[in-house]
Amino acid sequence: MSHKRVPKRKVVLAGAGAAAVVGAAILLPNANASQDDxxxxxxxxxxxxxxxxxxxxxxxxxxxxxxxxxxxxxxxxxxxxxxxxxxxxxxxxxxxxxxxxxVKNSTADLKSAAKTLKTKATIPGTAWSVDPKTNEIRVLADRTVTGEKWDTLQSTVKSLGADTATVKRSKGEFKTFAAGGDAIFGGGARCSLGFNVTTDSGAPGFITAGHCGVAAKEWSDSQNGAPIGTVKEATFPGDGDFALVTYDDAKTEAPSTVNTGDGETVNIAKAADATVGQQVSRMGSTTGLNDGSVTGLDATVNYPEGTVSGLIQTDVCAEPGDSGGPLFSQDGSAIGLTSGGSGDCTSGGETFFQPVTTALSAVGAKIGDDGGAAGGDGGGAADNGGGAAGDDGGAADDQGGAAGDAGAADQGGAAEEQGGAADNG
CATH class of the missing domain: 3.30.300 (GMP Synthetase; Chain A, domain 3)
Structure with missing residues (x-):
């Protein structure tokens, strides 16, 4: 997929959209049945x-x-x-x-199990989220979790009891993915513009990954170019991975659209919560457009730099340079911002996303034509619907790092640095 430079005064997102699936409701098996039956x-x-x-x-x-x-x-x-x-x-x-x-496990049971994991197994290179399909907490460990760390993780999972949690190896290493959608550059880092927004004060801006927002204060739409936006707020690590950047020129046109390539754009009308099993699409400047599905909610990820919680887990691939890029649902709603994960787009892996609804609520902004985030608490059905990891759930728990990956240099010459940690993203 080709990637074009975005003019300073009109920023268009790289992303993906798809037609909404129209559902037909079948309420009664025959015309004679009473609706009270x-x-x-x-x-x-x-x-x-x-x-x-x-x-x-x-x-x-x-x-x-x-x-x-x-x-x-x-x-x-x-x-x-x-x-x-x-x-x-x-x-x-x-x-x-x-x-x-x-099912056997209640939401309270799974929340309690997630708290135990947070207390006893917050180990860099691990992640966990609730899988409502199996009614268990799925724990992942990347290739860096070995020896005593692996033993501790296994014993902790075992202590939770049968049918409560499972642990398996993940491909590669958990890391943030610096760079993405329509590329933005700042402080030697390359990230992705996620979604254009309007702040509560009426100023135009955009949201992106928090580890990008803490890596640089000013961002440009071209490498070594003049800044077009300034970070107003950034969270990373901790309770999310999101940042708000406002355009320096208050007259900047920031349409709620995404660039799907070949001159095509898709309107983004609203933000919405994710649902496990939902088909989604992700756009990034490194890997282009990729599809997959939501596999977990309220995920906690322990990056080498710190822990981030409250993320969406998917099987959509991503690579260094994709951080901050947009995640969309099939009906064209804004769902997430690329945070990090493991693997690549050749072998596959897991990728975690910051929920857009939570980010909008936190920074005081709205997206699209619906006046803001659907389910503005960020969790909505997703939180209740899958996630027992609840309070602890975050996918990226102590990973907070925004570390810019050395690989970013290869992907655009922008090795991102976050608190001195060279990011693999």
Whole structure:
């Protein structure tokens, strides 16, 4: 994919969009059945955006009985995990058009397990998130976790009990990915412009990865070019990986569109929460357009530089130079900002993203035409729907580093430095 330089006064994002999947609701098996006959309620076919709303609704309605949810893209149905026996719960799930699935671990159980992992196994090169499909916490360890560290991780997972957590090796090493979408440059670092936004004060700006925002104060749209924006706020490591940059020229045109290549653009109308099972697309200046699905929520990642929490986990590949780049849902909604991960686009791997809704809420900005972030608390259905990692969940827990990767130099000559740590991103 070719990448064009973005003019100073009109910034367009590199990204991907796809047509929304239209869902047909099938409520009753025959025309003569009464709508009050609860036994006749059937699952609805919905798109991923509607699935997030349904999961969020049921999370609030079911309370402690709710144990996460995910989207079955093949059947276009929402699967809701419930604990305990109760006909009323099943009826509530069916009324919402979802499918009830009885599971062992409650949200509270998984949150407790995540806290234990945070206390006993916050080891650089590890990550964990809740997988509602298996009703377990999935723990990953990259190739740097060996010897006593590996033994500690395994023993901690084992102590959580059977069917609560599993651990497996991840490809490569967990690292931030500096550079991305339509490339931006600052302080010798190369990152990606994520999404154009409007601040609460009405100023034009954009959001990108936090580890980029702490690496440099000013950013340009060309290497060694004049600055076009200044960082106003950046979080990394800690409770996220996001930064707000405002354009120095208040008259800068910052349309809510993405450049999908070949002169085509897609309108971004809103921000939305992710749902496990949802198909997504990511754009980066290094690897271009890549697709995959959401595999976990409220992920915690322990980068060499620190821990970041509250991330989205996916199987979409990424490489050095993709940090900050945009993640989109199938209906064209803004979902995430590329944070980091392991592997590459040849062998595959795991990639973590900062939820856009959380970032917008934190920095006080809105995106698209809908006046802001859908589910502005950042979690919405996703938090309740999958994530028992809850408070601890972050995907990038102590990874906070923005370390600019030595590899970035190869990808654009911008080895990013973050707190003195050479980033692999």
């Amino acid at each position: 609860k036994t006749d309620l059937q699952p609805k076919k919905v798109n991923a955006a509607a699935a997030a709303d349904i999961a969020s609704q049921l999370a609030s309605q079911l309370g402690e009985a709710f144990a996460g949810a995910y989207y079955d893209k093949d059947k276009q149905q929402v699967i809701v995990n419930v604990v305990g026996d109760g006909n009323d719960v099943d009826v509530d799930v069916k009324k919402a058009g979802a499918v009830a699935r009885n």
